[in-house]
Amino acid sequence: MKVIDVSELAPQPVTDEGAKGTTVRWLIGKPEGAPNFAMRLFELEPGGATPLHEHAWEHEVFVLDGSLQVVAEQGPVEVSAGAAVLVMPGERHQFRNAGNAVARMLCVIPHPAQG
Amino acid sequence: MKVIDVSELAPQPVTDEGAKGTTVRWLIGKPEGAPNFAMRLFELEPGGATPLHEHAWEHEVFVLDGSLQVVAEQGPVEVSAGAAVLVMPGERHQFRNAGNAVARMLCVIPHPAQG
Numbered sequence: 539m540k541v542i543d544v545s546e547l548a549p550q551p552v553t554d555e556g557a558k559g560t561t562v563r564w565l566i567g568k569p570e571g572a573p574n575f576a577m578r579l580f581e582l583e584p585g586g587a588t589p590l591h592e593h594a595w596e597h598e599v600f601v602l603d604g605s606l607q608v609v610a611e612q613g614p615v616e617v618s619a620g621a622a623v624l625v626m627p628g629e630r631h632q633f634r635n636a637g638n639a640v641a642r643m644l645c646v647i648p649h650p651a652q653g
Numbered sequence: 654m655k656v657i658d659v660s661e662l663a664p665q666p667v668t669d670e671g672a673k674g675t676t677v678r679w680l681i682g683k684p685e686g687a688p689n690f691a692m693r694l695f696e697l698e699p700g701g702a703t704p705l706h707e708h709a710w711e712h713e714v715f716v717l718d719g720s721l722q723v724v725a726e727q728g729p730v731e732v733s734a735g736a737a738v739l740v741m742p743g744e745r746h747q748f749r750n751a752g753n754a755v756a757r758m759l760c761v762i763p764h765p766a767q768g
Contacts, residue, residue: 539725610654
């Protein structure tokens with residue numbers, strides 16, 4: 539067993555093109571010995587956003603604090619603390635903080651496929 | 654994309670032998686189209702516990718509210734809101750609520766292997 543407390547990890551700015559006001563902490567991943575998937579915590583300042591992009595893997599998200607707009611195939615959807623969001627592989631998506639408070643979400647992704 | 658709010662789901666009692674005072678809500682799983690892993694939310698009353706057991710798959714846990722004792726190979730460890738816990742495949746483990754408040758945690762598991 540490994541225990542990782544959010545407060546032990548420094549937030550790292552998300553620098554992908556199109557991202558703003560967003561940091562990530564990798565809570566559990568391959569370095570901790572996770573066999574299949576990784577758990578990350580994202581924090582979005584008011585006005586912050588993740589990139590509008592798509593990729594071959596899913597996201598399983600849980601909103602911890604605040605509110606977020608999720609842009610996906612069905613257009614922007616408002617979600618707030620206590621909501622889970624499944625973004626499918628290949629689905630174009632973005633998370634935006636349109637509120638006045640910091641928003642935090644967990645995002646779980648599978649490890650990259652081995653070539 | 655699918656959005657599932659915790660408040661829409663009725664908590665189901667965990668009835669495995671050894672469990673007490675614990676409910677589960679399956680937020681994201683195969684029925685929602687999740688390709689690889691499932692996200693569940695567990696709620697443990699004060700005095701509640703999950704079974705002391707082991708299985709061939711990992712747990713990736715995030716404590717949302719309250720405090721929990723995690724019993725695993727290194728003995729009981731206290732964790733509270735904001736802690737992530739990785740339980741390895743084959744590791745004997747149990748989550749207990751030794752506090753006075755309800756504790757809630759997310760627990761992500763891989764889908765069962767196809768035979």
